[in-house]
Amino acid sequence: xxxxxGIKYKLSGLLESALAKRGTVLYVLRHYAxxxxxxxxxxxxxxxxxxxxxxxxCKVAAGRYRDYTPAVWDPITKSCSLFIDTSHEGPGSExxxxxxxxxxxxxLGIDSYGKAPLDTAExxxxxxxxxxxxxxxxxxxxxxxxxxxxxxxxxxEQHREAFEASFPSLSIDTVCSTEALAASSPLISDAPxxxxxxxxxxxxxxxxxxxxxxxxxxxxxxHAQGFWK
Ligand SMILES: Cc1cc2nc3c(=O)[nH]c(=O)nc-3n(C[C@H](O)[C@H](O)[C@H](O)COP(=O)(O)OP(=O)(O)OC[C@H]3O[C@@H](n4cnc5c(N)ncnc54)[C@H](O)[C@@H]3O)c2cc1C
Numbered sequence: 001x002x003x004x005x006g007i008k009y010k011l012s013g014l015l016e017s018a019l020a021k022r023g024t025v026l027y028v029l030r031h032y033a034x035x036x037x038x039x040x041x042x043x044x045x046x047x048x049x050x051x052x053x054x055x056x057x058c059k060v061a062a063g064r065y066r067d068y069t070p071a072v073w074d075p076i077t078k079s080c081s082l083f084i085d086t087s088h089e090g091p092g093s094e095x096x097x098x099x100x101x102x103x104x105x106x107x108l109g110i111d112s113y114g115k116a117p118l119d120t121a122e123x124x125x126x127x128x129x130x131x132x133x134x135x136x137x138x139x140x141x142x143x144x145x146x147x148x149x150x151x152x153x154x155x156x157e158q159h160r161e162a163f164e165a166s167f168p169s170l171s172i173d174t175v176c177s178t179e180a181l182a183a184s185s186p187l188i189s190d191a192p193x194x195x196x197x198x199x200x201x202x203x204x205x206x207x208x209x210x211x212x213x214x215x216x217x218x219x220x221x222x223h224a225q226g227f228w229k
Contacts, residue, residue, distance in 0.1 A: 032165075043078055060096075128154075152175075
């Protein structure tokens with residue numbers, strides 16, 4: 001067992017030395033309990049070519065990597081923000097909480113996922129706090145055009161207030177559960193030019209997608225990304 005773990009770490013060490021890229025943490029903001037914004041400088045990145053959401057595979061501990069979505073990027077300074085939900089325990093959460101200005105960031109690569117968002121009149125975002133970066137990225141990719149609405153599922157009431165105060169530019173409300181969203185949101189219905197973007201917990205994304213389809217929303221208008229199980 002110990003030998004197998006040793007081999008695994010040696011292999012990931014070899015992979016890392018072959019592929020790893022480096023950046024630097026510029027600053028860390030704690031928006032509210034559990035929600036960190038890590039602003040990073042990534043000198044090797046060509047952000048001007050980003051036309052879809054991206055994910056960066058960050059080294060969070062020896063042999064451990066986690067995906068996060070770069071948001072609010074600036075191709076000139078080659079900097080972007082990672083909005084990291086640390087409301088649970090895991091190596092990624094522990095890593096994010098430990099970061100300080102000037103720390104090195106090691107990552108295996110950055111790649112796109114999903115499709116380029118459409119410049120439609122109305123974009124509806126449904127997700128959990130792990131999807132904030134994804135939603136900011138969609139806003140940037142559509143140049144802030146169109147009407148944005150939707151809901152973020154934040155379980156604790158005090159965090160819901162803090163969320164809305166922290167992210168006023170993300171003009172979407174908060175609800176306490178998928179069930180509450182399904183029961184109360186007038187947005188769970190079809191409308192011309194309305195596109196739906198779902199991201200976060202895979203079960204939540206799956207059930208919201210199913211619900212939207214039951215309400216007659218065509219599959220091509222639902223863009224779903226399961227981030228974690
Ligand atoms: C393409 C892509 C983009 C992503 N972008 C982001 C992003 O921008 N910001 C972000 O915060 N996450 C993002 N994620 C999700 C992130 O990679 C996972 O949440 C990851 O599992 C966190 O690692 P961890 O080490 O903290 O927890 P893990 O060790 O992976 O999990 C530990 C436990 O915590 C639970 N858990 C994991 N994540 C959450 C969560 N968010 N809330 C509650 N419980 C959780 C797991 O079910 C497990 O039980 C993205 C994932 C993908 C695939």
